[in-house]
Amino acid sequence: MTDRASITERLVIEYGLAVRPQWSADLERAVNELARESGMGSRDVEALALKNPGLLRVLAGKLTIDESHFFRHPEQFEILKRHVTPRLDAGQVVTIWSAGCSRGEEPYSIVMSLIDQCGTTALDRLTILASDLSPEAIALATAGVYHPWSGRGLSEARSVRFFRRREGGEIEVSEDIRSRVRFLALSTQEHVRSIPPGSIDAIFFRNVAIYLKSAAFLVLLEQLTLTLRDDGLLFMAPSDPRPPGDLFEASDPESAAVYRKHKRAVIARRRVSQDPSIENVAACEREEAACRAGSQRRQARPDESSRGSAAHTDTESLTPARRDAHDQSGLVNELARAVLRDPDDLIARFNYAQALSRCGARRRALFHANQIIARRRSYVDERRQDDGGWPAPNDV
Ligand SMILES: C[S@@+](CC[C@H](N)C(=O)[O-])C[C@H]1O[C@@H](n2cnc3c(N)ncnc32)[C@H](O)[C@@H]1O
Numbered sequence: 001m002t003d004r005a006s007i008t009e010r011l012v013i014e015y016g017l018a019v020r021p022q023w024s025a026d027l028e029r030a031v032n033e034l035a036r037e038s039g040m041g042s043r044d045v046e047a048l049a050l051k052n053p054g055l056l057r058v059l060a061g062k063l064t065i066d067e068s069h070f071f072r073h074p075e076q077f078e079i080l081k082r083h084v085t086p087r088l089d090a091g092q093v094v095t096i097w098s099a100g101c102s103r104g105e106e107p108y109s110i111v112m113s114l115i116d117q118c119g120t121t122a123l124d125r126l127t128i129l130a131s132d133l134s135p136e137a138i139a140l141a142t143a144g145v146y147h148p149w150s151g152r153g154l155s156e157a158r159s160v161r162f163f164r165r166r167e168g169g170e171i172e173v174s175e176d177i178r179s180r181v182r183f184l185a186l187s188t189q190e191h192v193r194s195i196p197p198g199s200i201d202a203i204f205f206r207n208v209a210i211y212l213k214s215a216a217f218l219v220l221l222e223q224l225t226l227t228l229r230d231d232g233l234l235f236m237a238p239s240d241p242r243p244p245g246d247l248f249e250a251s252d253p254e255s256a257a258v259y260r261k262h263k264r265a266v267i268a269r270r271r272v273s274q275d276p277s278i279e280n281v282a283a284c285e286r287e288e289a290a291c292r293a294g295s296q297r298r299q300a301r302p303d304e305s306s307r308g309s310a311a312h313t314d315t316e317s318l319t320p321a322r323r324d325a326h327d328q329s330g331l332v333n334e335l336a337r338a339v340l341r342d343p344d345d346l347i348a349r350f351n352y353a354q355a356l357s358r359c360g361a362r363r364r365a366l367f368h369a370n371q372i373i374a375r376r377r378s379y380v381d382e383r384r385q386d387d388g389g390w391p392a393p394n395d396v
Contacts, residue, residue: 003046004031007059010050013374015060015133015187016216030062054135057185061134064211066102070109070146071153073206076235077113079251079258083233084114084201088122094201099188099224100208101130104141105150107181108173110204112162120176128181129195135185142183144173188220195227203228206237206257214241215367221247222336225261234259332356339368346372 001009004027011017020026034055035042049055071077084094098107107130114126132138151159151171163171184191188208203224209217224234225247234248238257242250248259335352339345349368357365 003043003050006050007046007056009374009377010056011060011063012213012216013371014053014056015189016212016220017060017063018211018213018216026063030059033062034059057133057187058135060187061132061136064134066132066134066137066140068102068105068207069150069153070105071113071158072106072109073235073237073257074153075256076258077109079233079256080110080202080235081113081117084126085117087201088114088118088125091125093125093127095127095129095199096202096204097191097195097200097227098128098130098204099191100205101132101141101183102134102137103146103150104130104137104144104173104181104183105146106130106204106206107141107183108144108162108177111177111180112158115162115177116158123180126180129184129191130181131184131186131188131191133185133187138183138185141181142178144178146171146173188224189216192220192223192227197226198229200227200232201229202233202235204235205240206235207240209236209240215363215370217241218244218364219367228261230261232261234261343371344375346375 008019008023008027012019031042031045031049034040034049035045038045040048045055045059049059080096084096087094096107096110098110101107107128110128111123111126115123130141132141145166148169148171151163154163159171162174162177164174166172188205205224212220221234221243228234233251234243236243236257236259238255240257242257243259245262246264247262249262251258251260332352332355335348335355339349339352343349349372353365353368353372356362356368
């Protein structure tokens with residue numbers, strides 16, 4: 001396999017990037033650009049990118065477009081305000097994540113809209129995480145200086161309050177706003193691994209899906225679901241693909257492309273993150289039944305002291321077939337966790353693919369089977385290089 005083919009494979013595996021029709025030309029341009037910037041030859045850049053994850057990420061960043069502007073899809077910021085203001089007013093902490101934040105217009109718009117709504121004191125309880133694959137985009141985001149065209153969605157009042165106009169006409173975000181955002185040059189796939197389950201109130205994941213293979217998009221959405229609170233919201237762009245209905249349901253109005261975490265996804269998270277035992281599965285079953293019966297408020301879960309016996313009785317009342325199904329879903333969740341913990345654990349991934357296939361989730365099973373093949377292939381290539389090339393048959 002040529003270095004360029006290996007780079008493509010790594011970009012697909014690590015970042016889920018979709019190989020578009022103009023991919024070869026784009027990759028060539030990105031490699032040449034990096035060669036010019038670093039003073040290296042393009043072949044050296046390719047060889048180094050395969051060994052150095054930081055350089056591979058820079059290359060990936062050059063294959064995506066960082067177009068954004070302040071208050072893009074403005075109606076979504078109104079929905080965000082309605083969602084988080086009650087929590088902030090009640091003195092609770094709120095965490096919002098801008099995943100694929102590009103040059104920072106999106107997370108800064110989030111901070112500005114919440115200052116407008118709640119004032120600056122509420123912001124002490126607010127954490128804004130912002131990450132992007134492209135280290136170049138993150139460097140620009142941290143600097144906070146923009147061409148006036150990025151500010152085309154700003155009202156006069158916000159321009160005056162939150163920006164300073166520089167001599168050349170560029171606009172600069174005030175230090176107070178900049179200090180509120182924690183920027184990281186990480187892909188969403190990398191960042192999601194370090195975020196505790198159930199800790200995020202809202203995720204902005206807008207105009208990123210277009211760069212991803214559809215299978216990678218689906219796997220990422222499963223992981224994003226785990227990081228959201230039970231009532232958490234996912235903000236996508238109206239032109240993005242709609243997330244699957246078993247993970248998210250559209251919130252009002254449907255055209256706004258804002259999605260609420262599905263109740264059943266909530267239950268799945270509880271199974272995964274708290275307690276994969278059969279008792280817990282039975283408790284989840286009761287909740288699911290309550291949801292299906294259309295109860296307005298989901299049943300509060302039994303407290304620790306009463307849970308053992310009540311859950312035990314429920315488990316016993318299940319038919320053997322249902323109990324099998326519950327065991328199976330507990331197993332799937334456990335394996336999913338193992339794959340999330342270590343994406344290179346091929347045995348866990350193999351078992352996960354098999355379990356998914358048994359549950360009828362064939363598309364996802366196929367995705368993981370392909371991941372195993374791709375990862376195994378790159379492992380074999382690495383070993384070949386480590387061994388100084390495997391002996392040719394004549395050498396033996
Ligand atoms: C078109 S911009 C969208 C910026 C902003 N979210 C918005 O809607 O205005 C897309 C950004 O997604 C980033 N991106 C693409 N794939 C990514 C991935 N796997 N992880 C993190 N960022 C990614 C690109 O680097 C680019 O900056």
